[in-house]
Every structure is written in C-alpha cells, then in structure tokens.
Amino acid sequence: MPEDHTSTTGFHDALVTPGETGLPERFFDRFMFNLHPRDALTPSVIVGAGLYPGRNVIDGFALVTLPEQQRNLRFSTELDTTDGAGVGPLSWSIDEPLERWHLRLAPNETGFEFDASWQARALPWSGDVTVRGDDGSVTSSFEHLFQSGxxxxxxxxxxxxLDIDGxxxxxxxxxxxxxMSGGQGLHLWFQAQFDDRSIGFLLVEDRAQxxxxxxxxxxxxxxxxxEIVDVRHDLRFTDQLDLEGGTVEVRTASGEMYRIGVDASAKGGHMSGGGYGGQHGHPRGLDHVEFDVYPLDGxxxxxxxxxxxTDRMTVFEWAGRTGIGILEFAHSRSASYTYQPSLDR
Structure with missing residues (x-):
C-alpha cells in the first residue's frame, strides 16, 4: 500500500546524466508530454522518453492519433552513446526548470514533426510515493510530477x-x-484543462475497489x-474495456467540490503503441526503431x-463550462475485477 504522498515544489526537473552511477538496476527517469488543440480532439500527439542508467538504455516514443488511425513510433539506443538529451528523432532541453522546456521531433515515420517550447501555465503537482508489498518490503519508491502548459x-x-501556438x-x-502492476483494478490519470485552471489527479484502486x-x-x-482529497466516479466501460464517459466528483482541501461530466467517446490513445506494455528500459542495441499503425475501426x-x-482525448463539462484534456485510464483485464461506481457510496 502507498505509505505517503506529499505535494512539494522541490522536484529536480533535469534528468539524470548518462554517466550517473550508484543507481538501482531498475531505476528510471522519464517524462511524457502531450500536445493537442484547445478546441478539437485530433490530432492528439504524445511524446516521451526514459533513461535507465543501470541498463545503459535510453528509449522514447511518439504517438499520433488521427480520426481513423493511431500511428506509433518507438525508438531506443545505448545511453552511453548519447548526451542524455535526445533519442531517435526526439530531443529536448530545459530552458527553465518547472517553467519551460524545448522539444523537437525531427522528421519520422508518423508524419508529425515539431519544434516548440512548452510553457507552464500553472504550478506543478509533485509528490513522493512509497509502495510496500504485503510483506512490508518496498516495491516502489518514486517521485512524480504533473503540470499543465x-x-x-x-x-x-x-x-x-499546423498552427500549434496556444x-x-x-x-x-x-x-x-x-x-505498480499486480492487484490493480482501476487506474485514472485525469487531466481536465479549463481556460483558468487544470484539474489533475492520479487515482489507483485495487480489484476490491x-x-x-x-x-x-x-x-x-x-x-x-x-490539493485533491477525495475522488468519486461513475464511469461507463464497454465489454472491450474502453471508456465511453461518465461523471467524476472531485473534492479539495479547501472544501470545493467539482462535479465533472466526462465524454471519452473519441478514439485512440492506446499506450501500448508507445511501449507501455512492459517494453520500456529493455536493451535493444544501437538506434533501434519500430513503427506500426493501429486502425481505429474497433x-x-x-x-x-x-x-x-489508454490516454484518451476527452471533453469535460463542469458548471456549464467545457474543457478538454487527457484522461488516462486502465480497467483491469482480470476476471477477478468488475468495475463498480463509487460516486454514490
């Protein structure tokens, strides 16, 4: 069970360097950014990378979701052959920690490329999480940050x-x-973007809710x-475990309550295309590249x-206002789990 998670602004934004030593073999340092219009569900673009010094691996991905298909690019190389600021067609620099990054995706098989600055529009949420197994041993210990920009x-x-300004x-x-695998029932990484605020949380429930x-x-x-202190939900999933929509209720430390309608009926955002099915951090030699396309025909x-x-472009409705953003979800495929709403408990 998680032992603690506390908000802090002391997160060290820079990634570790390729020559870093003394780290656990399973240590990772990762980032993910998404890009999407404020008023449309496509294109939805997600890029990310991770460094694994104990395995001498740096890898990354780019996903481009369009109305009829999702294009997936995965790339990897040996960390000690890089400066730790790029892999494959993706490169990055931190112009101002917690405020501004520069990202570049060079020409590649997805057909999407960009050279852009990401600028924070709100303070980040960050925390330290320790997860212990049933025997009391630490199975996970990691820092986590998310931020709107x-x-x-x-x-x-x-x-x-494309005009991507804004x-x-x-x-x-x-x-x-x-x-964090094993025993999970529901995972939600909720990022609702409204013009004057972002509502963001990570919620994980076990198979007994x-x-x-x-x-x-x-x-x-x-x-x-x-700070968000409670989340309740009433969601609709298909028999293929795809999220259609529903309602999420968020309560904060100041006593505010947000009841948010969720429309997740758009297509795509399958993170398996980015290597999230257990592929990250595995050595694949120099300059390894994979590309495939998922048809979005069901x-x-x-x-x-x-x-x-799945990281789905989602429309959010709150207090007569419309927002847009990413709702990352995973419904367990275990036969021991059946989704149950918590909103009216």
Whole structure:
C-alpha cells in the first residue's frame, strides 16, 4: 500500500546524466508530454522518453492519433552513446526548470514533426510515493510530477503546416523505482484543462475497489494549488474495456467540490503503441526503431493490445463550462475485477 504522498515544489526537473552511477538496476527517469488543440480532439500527439542508467538504455516514443488511425513510433539506443538529451528523432532541453522546456521531433515515420517550447501555465503537482508489498518490503519508491502548459512553435503533419501556438500540453515526470502492476483494478490519470485552471489527479484502486493511491490538485492559472482529497466516479466501460464517459466528483482541501461530466467517446490513445506494455528500459542495441499503425475501426481496443492503458482525448463539462484534456485510464483485464461506481457510496 502507498505509505505517503506529499505535494512539494522541490522536484529536480533535469534528468539524470548518462554517466550517473550508484543507481538501482531498475531505476528510471522519464517524462511524457502531450500536445493537442484547445478546441478539437485530433490530432492528439504524445511524446516521451526514459533513461535507465543501470541498463545503459535510453528509449522514447511518439504517438499520433488521427480520426481513423493511431500511428506509433518507438525508438531506443545505448545511453552511453548519447548526451542524455535526445533519442531517435526526439530531443529536448530545459530552458527553465518547472517553467519551460524545448522539444523537437525531427522528421519520422508518423508524419508529425515539431519544434516548440512548452510553457507552464500553472504550478506543478509533485509528490513522493512509497509502495510496500504485503510483506512490508518496498516495491516502489518514486517521485512524480504533473503540470499543465501550452505551446508555441512550429509543427507539420504529412507535410501540412499546423498552427500549434496556444495548444494545450500536459506533462508527466517520474523518477525512481516503480512496480505498480499486480492487484490493480482501476487506474485514472485525469487531466481536465479549463481556460483558468487544470484539474489533475492520479487515482489507483485495487480489484476490491479499495483505494491504493490518490494524489493531485486543482491548479489555477497563476494561482496556488488546492490539493485533491477525495475522488468519486461513475464511469461507463464497454465489454472491450474502453471508456465511453461518465461523471467524476472531485473534492479539495479547501472544501470545493467539482462535479465533472466526462465524454471519452473519441478514439485512440492506446499506450501500448508507445511501449507501455512492459517494453520500456529493455536493451535493444544501437538506434533501434519500430513503427506500426493501429486502425481505429474497433479492431484495436484496451482488451486486445498488450496493455489496457489508454490516454484518451476527452471533453469535460463542469458548471456549464467545457474543457478538454487527457484522461488516462486502465480497467483491469482480470476476471477477478468488475468495475463498480463509487460516486454514490
């Protein structure tokens, strides 16, 4: 069970260097950014990378979701052959920690490329999480941060120039040793972007609907964090474990309550395309690249790919206002789990 998770602004934003020593063999240092318009569900783009010094691996991915298909690019190389600031077509620099990153995705098989700055629009949520097994041993110990921002720069898709200035972008950073598989029933990484605030949390429940983890905050633009202390949900899943929509109720430390309608009927966002089915951190030699395409005609679902984890572009409704953002979800494929709403408990 999680032992503690506390908000802090002391997160060290820079990734470890390739020559870092004395780290556990399973240690990772990862980031993920998404890019999407403020008023449309496609294109939805997710890029990310991870460093694994104990395995001498650096790898990354780029996912591009369009109305009829999801394009997946995965790449990996040996960490000691790099400067730790790029892998495959993806490179990055931190212009100002916790405030501004520069990201570049060079020409690649997805057809999407960009050269842009991500600028924070709210304070980050960050915390330290320790997870212990049934025998009391530490199975995971990691730092976690997420933050809302927006982009300026240039991009193109299949040779067509896109205006991405003002596009939303939520980022996620994590560092440490993490093993959260086994016993999970429901996973939600909820990132609702409204014009004046972001509502973000990570919720994990076990197969008996008991809460394993809750961390997050309402993050006003230019304001201070309001920690989320409770989340209840009433969601609709298909028999293929895909999320259609529902209602999420969020309560904060200040006493605010947000009742948020969720429309997740858009397609794609299957994180298996980015190697999230257990592929991250495995040595694959120099300059390894994989590319494939998921048709979004119903033949690919959270039940059919190698992980149910899905980052879905979602429309949120709250107090007569419309927001947009990523809702990452995973419904266990175990026969021992049946989703049960918690909203009216």
């Amino acid at each position: 927006h982009y300026t720069g240039t991009a193109s898709l299949d040779g067509v120039t 596009w939303y972008g939520q980022r996620d950073r994590s560092r440490g040793v993490r093993t 008991a809460r394993l983890l809750l961390e997050g905050a309402v993050m006003p633009v230019g304001g201070s964090l309001d 033949s690919v679902s959270p039940r059919s790919v190698d992980t149910a984890l």
